[in-house]
Amino acid sequence: MNKNFKTIVLATLVTACQNEKAINPAEEITLLPYPSTEKGNVADSHFGTTVPDPYRWLENDTAADTKAWVTEQNKVTNAYLDQIPFRDAIYARLEKLWNYERFSAPFKEGDYTYFYKNDGLQNQSVLYRQKGEDGTTEIFLDPNKFSEDGTTSLAGIAFSRDGSLVAYQISEGGSDWRKVIVIRTEDKSIVGDTLLDVKFSDLAWRGNAGFYYSSYDKPVEGSTLSGVTDEHKLYFHTLNTPQGEDKLVFGGSVTPRRYIGGYLTEDERFLIITAANTTSGGELYIQDLSKPGSPILTVVDNFEKNHAVIDNEGERLFIYTNLNAPNGKIVTVDASNPKPENWVDLIPETENVLNPGTGGGKIFANYLKDATSMVQQYDRNGRLERAIELPDVGSAAGFSAKMDDKELYYSFTSYVYPPTIFKYNIASGTSELYKASGVDFDPMKYESKQVFYTSKDGTKIPMIITHKKGLELDGHNPTLLYGYGGFDISLTPSFSTSNIILLEQGGVYAVANLRGGGEYGEKWHLAGTKLQKQHVFDDFIAAAEYLISERYTSPEKLGIAGGSNGGLLVGATMTQRPELFKVALPAVGVLDMLRYHKFTAGAGWAYDYGTADDNEEMFNYLYAYSPYHALKPGTVYPATMVTTADHDDRVVPAHSFKFAARLQEYHKGSNPVLIRIETKAGHGAGKPTAMVIAEQTDKWAFLFQNTGTSYVE
Template sequence: MNKNVNLFVLATLITACQQQKAINPAPDITLLPYPETKRGNVVDQYFGTAVPDPYRWLENDTAADTKAWVKAQNKVTNNYLEQIPFREAIYKRLEKLWNYEKFSAPFKEGEYTYFYKNDGLQNQSVLYRQRGDDGEVEVFLDPNKFSDDGTTSLAGIAFSKDGSLVAYQISEGGSDWRKVVVIRADDKSRVGDTLVDVKFSGLAWRGNEGFYYSSYDKPKAGSALSGVTDQHKLYFHKLNTPQSADQLVFGGPDKPRRYIGGYLTEDERFLVISAANTTSGGELYIRDLTKPDSPIVNVVDNFDKDHSVIDNDGGKLYIYTNLNAPNGRIVTVDASNPKPENWVDLIPETEHVLNPGTGGGRIFAHYLKDATSMVLQYNRAGELERTIELPGVGSASGFGAKAEDRELYYSFTNYVYPPTIFKYDIVSGTSEVYKKSGVDFDPSNYESKQVFYTSKDGTKVPMIITHKKGIKLDGSNPALLYGYGGFNISLTPSFSTSNIILLEQGGIYAVANLRGGGEYGEKWHLAGTKMQKQNVFDDFIAAAEYLINENYTTAEKLGIAGGSNGGLLVGAAMTQRPELFRVAFPAVGVLDMLRYHKFTAGAGWAYDYGTADDNEEMFNYLHAYSPYHALKPGTAYPATMVTTADHDDRVVPAHSFKFAARLQEYHRGPNPVLIRIETKAGHGAGKPTAMIIAEQADKWAFLFQHTGTPYLTAADSQ
């Protein structure tokens, strides 16, 4: 009997070995000549300093010569990527990993419970609904039918309070410019005309009469994706009336603001208006909608801090603010006299950063503790009821519900814990699993730990490092370091299906919580802005040095990645320390720091960056680190794959075009400089699944090729 068992085990091992296959990087890849990029003679003057900008012509993204350049660059990039031996194997593995059902948390509107589901490889998730607990599940909205290629997405949805009317936003090709369609929930019939040219907007219903939305005047023809959008306006759209008749509620020439938002308290008593000129800080206004022709009342009359009305009890307002509280607090005030001098602390500031939610008559104080979630439940009097027990150390989201709800759904995840939806009883404080992730991943094989390393100026910076258990820390592991470091945005632990490719190959995934982010509140954010921006790059470089010094990897095995402001981060790091990284992935990056504010709503980023027009000192600072300008002739840079998209109207593709053109001109050495330009895509939101998988496959193939990492097929890596 034992002999038979041993023979069976031996046969199984032999079969497994026969299935094993390691695909080695290509020993040599033919790089087609880079497209000849013409040089112009544009020279700008800044405070007496001449700054050449020979690739200015690439800013005209609709011009024939720019389109020809894009086509030629993509030809070079695609030809190169096609020669990587394991590119197709990685694509197939990603496609297999992605192919599982994905669900959102359910939410109730009127008589129905709604939820999103993706069968696996659908380009866009489908919105379903069910009447009651036992009703038949039906498709409510299927964005996959919005376009043949899946590039038109559902970009936002709002139900009237009784759930009978629905307004939803559509994004075409990833653009921030949206259309708004209104339908009846019962039979999905259209109501009125489709609104067009809506941008950076929520949708806030006032009864069943109509809704508030925000937008800009559309730039002139030919510059819709890059033209400056400066004056945001809040409108009210009355159903069954033309958009041209929409009422201007706030903004415009008499009250010019770059960002304006409008939303209603749950009881629809108050319209709340936020107004700002930059991405941080703003004014706060309210209007009592129960009083005919009531005035818009100013609550906060400056742009110094952040504030929002999170709830109300009649005329009593609950306000989140970081005024005199860099980490945030909750105050109450009577709406009849709402100025800050009358605010009373309900939940005072703590040492942790606050992001509150409300529901079921409670306040949920979500805190960041070293970039991970801690959630406390308070009653309306500000008395602590409990600390909510989470499944582990990671990121929790979704602690919000309607006032009458007695349960809510929240999601929990970390780098080795696939997103799981929990049902939470607000009264008892008990949680139960509602939906587990179906991804093919065994968390027990991996570990994720937080370390604190020292940056250049002595600041301690947290970083979470994730890898397979039992790997040797001998410097032989491929690694990808990711960062952002800006705009008060916090990078909290989150699971990525794409990252399985790296982890199952024995690679290291590291995320550094750099200054400029919001992980430790306003002070942490400000320490990475304007004349302190170099701190962000120093933090990132120090993270890379830590990974190398602790033998997680070596410079020859290390890649760096980041998108948008993170693309700036990668661009700055690779130009300042090119020898420290083997591979660089600057994605949809802000790479020309002297002209970023000349496009779309870019001027609103000045709170973080400053502008070259401010003063000579600010110009000199920006000019010194601006990736496009910091490139040096004859320098060996990392193997680089710049990524952008033709419909990105947030960080216009000209940043990436100009940076790639100059990098190709200046770079010396065998490493390739590629630019991968997606068509019919934008800054990232709403990108179809097929496009995401293809881009991620190219990223991992490029990383493994240039870190000399053999790719073990799935049979090996399980």
């Protein structure tokens, strides 16, 4: 080697090392005493078993004593986090990483093309529009102006068919309760009054006369955040009339259902109504709006399977269903006689799970193959036209468009492939790059691979593991294992700006596709529900054991995380195997399995969980794994940071409050057990960017500190 060249290389390496600064974890952090949490004498009796619930008072989330408890808990948590020496450096790095332009795929409404854009650190993405290809781009709706602190978000939007009117939903503080505002798109002038107390609702226009929406009667007793919402109602709102005069179309006391949705076929001929009492399975109804006074016809009259009308061609309906097809299929039927016995298979079930879309007169079958996307294009007679070539192995979404569209836009991502938008020509089947991601990340430095490990009962479980190339498998790598495992939800590969923090520090990010999810269809989902729920926890524990046995990490370097149902997952596994993990991060979790169904729409989760009121066997099963009840006095638990929000009206914060209070009471040892309670935030949707960055900063700081991981700037 040339001597001068060697000198230059050596000088470059020395300079690079000098520019890097390793910040070590604090050798000792002063943990303030946990707040003294009052204990009551409340107890419930279930089939002869008395179950104490001393922290029941924390369920009253708006009470003064609960608010005072929240304040004191946050003081302890913030005092701990403030002492972590690399917390500020992580925040600065995350803020820099987040500061790039982010775009959504464009969509056409009337004479305009609309798209969302975030300049980088804006709390909420802004909706822009442009008339024609050469028109001037202008701001259409800026949610950052909805509130001074960015906590009011745009939570849904629906344009009338001609694009002249738009109804949009806003969420305040992350609540599921929404307001609906209607404006004219041409001049943005408001039309009529603002609709209030709308919840779990799409908006479906019928011409320009008005739109369908769904809601509940708002609770009148106790907290409006935690009160039970039970009877959903589908209304039609006529523009420029009071909301109190809105017509009840379906639901309420006449047809009581917990979840009701209404949408129209693109030609606005058919109103489609879905009705369910749980999160899986539901009834299906249609109404032919082209015939005045036509009745609502029953298509499916039970709650056993999932169905949706995805398109129509005159009276010919295209229906997605998993009836007699656990992985899903598409059938057709005449709307005049739409019962299942008349359905004709159009795209039969395959070994892969189907998630269909339509557009340009085509049907796009987006399949899950081992939790990654595989997309095929069919004509409306069920003839396969082509398999769509995707840029890599990962997740593709957005294969839908209007009937007359010649092109559509889809996004593609993986754990090492930042979200990228492609334009797809429906006729030719060719894709071209539309918007690349501007995030500061070099995919060539990292690798992401899928492995299959064996769970406790012998079932093979897929997991995708992501890390730097050339990672040494010495058992000393900080690792975060993430999972969900419920509600037929599939965890497919997706890029996370936040995860760059872990990866560039030499850490490992692992996502296990547990039973209870939808990765392998209905059978996979059912294998993790009710009296089979322990399978989910066993799968997650086995994932941790695999990562340890293969020397990716060790119990002293391993953290686990999950949110909502994933928060239950973390809570259950950390109580069953506390020695297996060093850090636990249960977020907005379902943690009291005996009472979850008594808050908001929680009873709708019974399809997955069952309830303690069902029978003695179900009670005993829930009682055994319920994280709040499974905590044991004098046990050394992992360093734990529970996270929740005071406006979470889906999984109410009482779950996290009660769990954290008992965990602090029972925990033995020096590991910190904290609760971080966000204010003016909900279950997660619409959270402002600044709040997200702060939360992610604390997550990584807590993980690195408690796994003894240095942070290199």
